[in-house]
Amino acid sequence: MTLAVWGETGNAELEKQWLETFIGGIEQYLDIGIGPDGGALEGAGYTSACLYYLCFPAEALRRAGGKDLYQHERLKKVWDYYLYEMLPGRNYYDNTNDSFFHAHTAPFLLFANVYNRPELTWMWEEISGRLTDPADVYGDGRNAAQPILNYILLWYGAAPKAQSPDDLEMPLSRRFARRGLVAMRNGWGKDGCLMSFTCGGNPEYGHGQYDSAHFAFYRGNSALAGDTGYGGGQSEDHNTVLFDGEGQKLKCPKGRIIAFDPGRQATYAAGRAGDLYHNKALKKADRHIYFVHDQDHPYAVVFDDLEADGEEHGYTWVLQGVNSHGFMMSGEGIEIDVAGEHPMITDNKTGWKMRIVMFAVETPEFSSDVKEIRWNRTAKAVPHPRLLANIRTEEAPAILTALLPHKDGMPLPRVERVASHALRLEWPNYIDLIAFGPARTGEAETQGPGFVRTPRGE
Numbered sequence: 001m002t003l004a005v006w007g008e009t010g011n012a013e014l015e016k017q018w019l020e021t022f023i024g025g026i027e028q029y030l031d032i033g034i035g036p037d038g039g040a041l042e043g044a045g046y047t048s049a050c051l052y053y054l055c056f057p058a059e060a061l062r063r064a065g066g067k068d069l070y071q072h073e074r075l076k077k078v079w080d081y082y083l084y085e086m087l088p089g090r091n092y093y094d095n096t097n098d099s100f101f102h103a104h105t106a107p108f109l110l111f112a113n114v115y116n117r118p119e120l121t122w123m124w125e126e127i128s129g130r131l132t133d134p135a136d137v138y139g140d141g142r143n144a145a146q147p148i149l150n151y152i153l154l155w156y157g158a159a160p161k162a163q164s165p166d167d168l169e170m171p172l173s174r175r176f177a178r179r180g181l182v183a184m185r186n187g188w189g190k191d192g193c194l195m196s197f198t199c200g201g202n203p204e205y206g207h208g209q210y211d212s213a214h215f216a217f218y219r220g221n222s223a224l225a226g227d228t229g230y231g232g233g234q235s236e237d238h239n240t241v242l243f244d245g246e247g248q249k250l251k252c253p254k255g256r257i258i259a260f261d262p263g264r265q266a267t268y269a270a271g272r273a274g275d276l277y278h279n280k281a282l283k284k285a286d287r288h289i290y291f292v293h294d295q296d297h298p299y300a301v302v303f304d305d306l307e308a309d310g311e312e313h314g315y316t317w318v319l320q321g322v323n324s325h326g327f328m329m330s331g332e333g334i335e336i337d338v339a340g341e342h343p344m345i346t347d348n349k350t351g352w353k354m355r356i357v358m359f360a361v362e363t364p365e366f367s368s369d370v371k372e373i374r375w376n377r378t379a380k381a382v383p384h385p386r387l388l389a390n391i392r393t394e395e396a397p398a399i400l401t402a403l404l405p406h407k408d409g410m411p412l413p414r415v416e417r418v419a420s421h422a423l424r425l426e427w428p429n430y431i432d433l434i435a436f437g438p439a440r441t442g443e444a445e446t447q448g449p450g451f452v453r454t455p456r457g458e
Contacts, residue, residue, distance in 0.1 A: 006064070023067055026054060030074045032205060035255075038077030039176025041203035044085055044093035047078065048103035055107040070114050079111060079120055083165055084174045084183035088192035089221030089350075090126050095229040095329065096181065096198055096216070097207055109155035119170070122162035164188050172293045173267040176201075180212070180255030182269040184291035186298040193298035193405060194218045195291045199271025200256030210248040212256055212273040213287040214238040217300065217354070219405040222347035224354040226322035228373050228384070229329050235318075237373065240273075241285065241304050241399070242316040249278035258286070259449070266292045266434075266451035274306075283307045288436045290451055297411070303421055303436045304399040314390060315397045317364070319356070320371075321385035323347060331370070331384025338366040343387055356387065357402040359417040364389040364399075422446075430455050 006015055029050060033041055040047035058069040069075065082103070085094040092101040105128040112120035165188045173184040180201025185194045197215045202208035216239065217225035228237040235247020252273075259270035267290070274285035284307040291300045306315060321334040333349040343356040343366050358364050367388050372381035391397045398420045404412055413425040413432070422439035425432040431454045433439065435446040444452035 019066070022057070023061075023069070026057065026069060027072065029054075030072050033203065034074040034078050035176055035178025035201075036074065036077075037176050037178065038074065038080045039179025039181055039201065039255075040078055040081045041097075041179055041201065042207045043095060043097035044082060044103040045095070045101075046097075046207060048082075048105065051078070051111075052104040052107050055110055059110070070111075076115060079108075079115070079117065080174060081176060081179075082108075083119060083123060083170070083188075084185070085194075085196060086123060086127070086188070087218055087221075088185070088188070088194055089190060089218070091221055092127060094183075094194065094196045094216050094218070095227050096196060097202075097209055097211070097229075101229075101329070106151045107155075109151055109159045112159040113155055116160055118160040118163035119165050119168055121159040122164050124159075125162050171262060173262040173269075173291070175257060175260045175262075175269070177255045177257060180252070180257055180271065182257055182260055182267070182289075184267045184269070184289075184293070184300075186293045186295055191220045195289070195300050197257075197269050197271065197287075197289050199273060199287070200252035200254050202251045202253050204253045208251050208253075209238070210235045210251060210276075211238045211240070212248060212252055212276050213271050213285065214240050215287075215289065215300075215302070217403055217405070219298075219352045219354070220350055222350045222352035223323050223329075224345050224347065224352060224405055225319050225403070226329060228320055228322055228371075229375070237320065237371065239319050241287075241306065242314075242318060243277055243279060243282050243285070243306075243308075244314050245316065246277065246279065248273065248276040250276045252276055259288075261449070263451065264293070265453060266290050268449050268451070281309045281311065281313065283309065288449065290434045290436075290449075292432070292434075292451070297406075297427065299405065299425075300403045301423055301434045302399075302401045302403065304397070304401075305421070305436070306399070307396045310394060312392060312394045314392050315399065317358070317389040317391075317399055317401070319345070319387040321345060321368075321387065323349070329373075329384070330382045334385060336368040336385045336387050338368055338387070343389075345387065351407050353406055353408075355402075355404040355406070355412060357404065357415045358389055359398075359400045359423075360389075360391045360393075361395050361398050361420075362391050362393045364391050366390075428456075 108124040175182045180199045182197045199212045261268040270288040286305040288303040322329040335346040337344045345354040372383045413427045416424045418424045419439045421437045422435035433444045433452045443454040
């Protein structure tokens, strides 16, 4: 409106004040809603809605010769967040925070052109170009105010030719420090793997959850460890550890990633959440993760380093069985089996599975239950299964867990605990040592956190 009446009111000073207020509001959002390194504080969905509405004034100002909002440093960098949080199966994005899998990707073509980023063209082609409902394209669905067809006509032809992040040899992991998030992948292939680790970094304003030290794990079209998103704001609704049955009581507006060591073969990350439980008996709650970037057999190891006051306490390791097949998440198609030697997560819609191999100071007691989520108070409850691993001890529980995604017929490793904080994984062609402190096996050793792969026969 400010630009539409520019020069028409007869009061140039007032028009200037309007424009300054208008631009200031946009810049304030960019400074609040996006971290200095591009992390989207409210998650992919909410941030994309803001980016959609922002593109109109940004383009209008550019064409009118006004301030170039495209040069805002945070706006330049937020696209990396979408590239790294993009789900392998192209079914949109990791739904970290009070969010959902879907995002408004229509204006991505404009920004691909503005920043000359062919990977944004590729991302649009892989997601909106193939998966968007026709109702969204022609503007008669739930996103009627945001039809995509006009963007195709305006910007697709001007966007650079698509190139994938793999083509451009982008790093396989990225930390977004203000958001408190590390995204780790084995590439951007359709059957690829993504692990998203969150600790702290809730927005000071807007949507936030009690989700520090939570991770989500995807393979292909499956969320083998998911985020409940809307309505599931408590720690018990995330892939975290409960202390005496209770989750976190405090949100943290600062990123809590205390370690990040990206590597060619594996990436190490750690987060700190102990004080967020607001329980004097809990002295420490650090979660450490190694993600292995193997093209054929990606996997992760999670070490929960918890310490209490020396009294007996209960620790409950929780994993949510939600899928990533629709706008809202549910447990449809997800099966959790605790009858075997190791718990198994199965997505019956895709055939992807994940074996959970867990060690602790006491033998974990595995069970599953069904949790219901309402994305608002009047909405229908949506159920999903959860895996629960309970440990009671006076000692530090030292929970060490391997997450092994696979399909039937794929090889799985023999997993052995070689220290309280280290695993040896014996694959057909190599042996891996993953340690979160000094460790030694017959093949390898580490002086601290480390990953060592030894080809068999050496």
